[in-house]
Amino acid sequence: MARPVGTITRGTTNPNRLRRMDRWIAFALGAELRRAADPVAVDLGYGAAPWTAVELLGRLRTVRPDAQVVGLEIDPARVAAAEPYRRDGLTFAHGGFEVPLPDRRRPVLIRAANVLRQYDETEVPAVWDRLRARLAPGGLLVEGTCDEIGRRHVWVAIGPEGPRTVTFATRLGSLDRPSDLAERLPKALIHRNVPGEPVHAFLTEFDRAWATAAPFASLGARQRWIRSVRLLAESGWPVTDRADRWRQGEVTVRWEALAPRGA
Template identity: 80%
Template sequence: MRRTPAAPGRASPACREIVTLAVMRPIGTATRGTTNPNRLRRMDRWIAATHGPALRRADHPVAVDLGYGAAPWTAVELLHRLRTAEPRTSVVGVEIDPERVSAAKPYEREGLTFLHGGFEIPLPERPDLIRAANVLRQYDESEVAAVWRRLCTRLAPGGLLVEGTCDEIGRRHVWVALGPEGPRTVTFATRLASLDRPSDLAERLPKALIHRNVPGEPVHAFLRDFDRAWAAAAPYASLGARQRWITAVRSLSGDWPLADGVRRWRQGEVTVKWAALRPNP
């Protein structure tokens, strides 16, 4: 189809969008910026495994590492891990602190760029993935829903937002996966050898859930049941922490709507449908 040229003196819609994004003041506040290599490996591998088919269907798959911090390691690693699922994937690191963007520029390469921005996601195209790890911890719980909505409106059709929190070296991690329609699932992931009991993951609940780990709230009931299942599976500890985890998770599946199976459980993960853990009004 032949494209009608823009009228003289008037920029095309695509150009106007680029200009608007370029001059827009970034939305949000800077994080502490702390990061470590391999900190987000559990989240990255889950994304590559579960969202890989969507990336392969995209014409030009683009992922955003939002709020990557004082060093660009997480964006570099995200590119490497997503390209194991879809080699055409590009990654854009977005940071609200311009000094962090300048420091990351030397690490740019084919398929990896860094931009100054925030929750507005300053890309002319809609990305197929936005990963926001350890970004919302400093915000109030009341602000989370609005941030989720803003980020989800920037997603391409079939896109995914992954927002969550992990410890400093990535042993324990909990994240929410959202589509353009809103939250879908919550994933709990851990290094099994370091786990005393599943409720240890409570300290890494995302902001939308961390203050809801109290009696009467669904997430509290889930972690309580998980601890009980873990204790009942103690005899399997002689076969290793992985077998104990799989046994405990399997016993949960009768009462909780799990969204994954043994293949992911073996990685020290379990994913629960958001509707079962949604906070009470």
């Protein structure tokens, strides 16, 4: 067997760490999952414990009852440790960015959470290209970063054609200002949070909208967030979702608006 492509991660994982990302995936990819002939998803680099793969299966099966998840890890010891959690629809395998699924299967979803933070920014486009080439038509690569207990999360959604959107998600009670999410930007963006870059302009404008929406704080953090996102949209930022997503502490913006200069 060829050596898996990639570098072993720290492996840090906690139950429910990726619940915000999973919730968004079930919403955004639900229609494609329901019509897929082979509803298989990959949890790439699930870490030292298989909780995220177990939870992903449960959440996808609320949309597609026969969904399947393959947890891939570059560390054989982690694959062996996950085997007791194997069940109907959930398997574990040794692999990396080559996504080695049997019988030439192509996943509807590849989720790579907290995997690329240890890589250099210049390596990210090639990894994205390699992973999206493995997707089924209509499939989605979701790559991003969150904190240890899943309160703050930012991810990029990438289709077979390339990056589409960036989603910011947070437990609103933990937020002082939207730019607190900057520390969880994915590798493609985290070093671009500097003046002159679009993501910095976005977060600066988001903080300004948050301050303007301060009177809504008396109605709760959720109403303040909703008002802030509405102000962003009214000022021209290409927000792609609606208030039902904003209520959950999310906002999704088109990739082109935040992409690094020269990308």
